[in-house]
Amino acid sequence: MKLPRMVLIDLDGTLVDSVPDLAFCADEMNKVLGLPVRGENRARNWVGNGVERFVKRALTDSLHDEPEPALFEKALPIFMALYAENTSARSRLYPGVREGIDYLQAEGIALGCVTNKAARFTEPLLQELGIYDCFGIVVSGDTLPQKKPDPAPLRHAADFFKVPAEASLMIGDSMHDVEAARNAGFSVIAVTYGYNHGHDIREANPDAVVDSLAELPRVLED
Numbered sequence: 554m555k556l557p558r559m560v561l562i563d564l565d566g567t568l569v570d571s572v573p574d575l576a577f578c579a580d581e582m583n584k585v586l587g588l589p590v591r592g593e594n595r596a597r598n599w600v601g602n603g604v605e606r607f608v609k610r611a612l613t614d615s616l617h618d619e620p621e622p623a624l625f626e627k628a629l630p631i632f633m634a635l636y637a638e639n640t641s642a643r644s645r646l647y648p649g650v651r652e653g654i655d656y657l658q659a660e661g662i663a664l665g666c667v668t669n670k671a672a673r674f675t676e677p678l679l680q681e682l683g684i685y686d687c688f689g690i691v692v693s694g695d696t697l698p699q700k701k702p703d704p705a706p707l708r709h710a711a712d713f714f715k716v717p718a719e720a721s722l723m724i725g726d727s728m729h730d731v732e733a734a735r736n737a738g739f740s741v742i743a744v745t746y747g748y749n750h751g752h753d754i755r756e757a758n759p760d761a762v763v764d765s766l767a768e769l770p771r772v773l774e775d
Contacts, residue, residue: 559716563725564668566747573643578635579611600748641681653766669694702729704737731757
């Protein structure tokens with residue numbers, strides 16, 4: 554692949570394994586509500602569509618079912634309070650992330666983080682893990698009215714850096730990342746290790762697939 558002028562990277566499931574914290578908070582929320590504890594393995598299937606959808610999945614143990622509105626209204630502030638205190642207590646960068654970021658920075662590529670996670674959680678998480686300053690822009694799930702797979706967050710970052718779509722690359726772990734990139738006219742690289750609801754990310758037909766961001770020098774050429 555041709556070396557891009559701008560790279561946007563997803564957060565949960567691409568840069569950071571945030572499920573241990575999310576699962577902890579979901580289970581503590583369910584305990585308060587008298588619901589079953591779901592566990593970390595179940596929570597790994599729920600990430601990627603924002604905090605409200607994650608909470609609904611924790612309540613119903615389903616990707617698509619809707620909880621009773623009154624239950625959700627009670628649950629959401631409980632989860633938000635828990636997660637505000639546990640945003641980065643258990644979360645860790647994936648292996649190869651620092652190497653990948655170092656490579657992209659050494660190449661002089663503009664870097665942004667684009668996530669569906671709310672800014673109140675995104676920014677502290679990036680700061681606690683020591684990579685916030687690596688990004689020229691952070692587009693969170695509530696920065697704009699639209700979230701991925703809508704292309705608006707990607708186009709917003711491209712406009713910020715004044716880089717055309719054909720010189721832009723998205724890196725993510727989910728179908729929504731690939732769809733957002735395609736909708737924006739970006740190239741897209743997918744990682745194999747993230748959260749994609751149990752599906753092989755190759756099914757989304759990204760331009761390339763890597764097992765680690767440390768493999769980027771192999772995939773991208775000057």
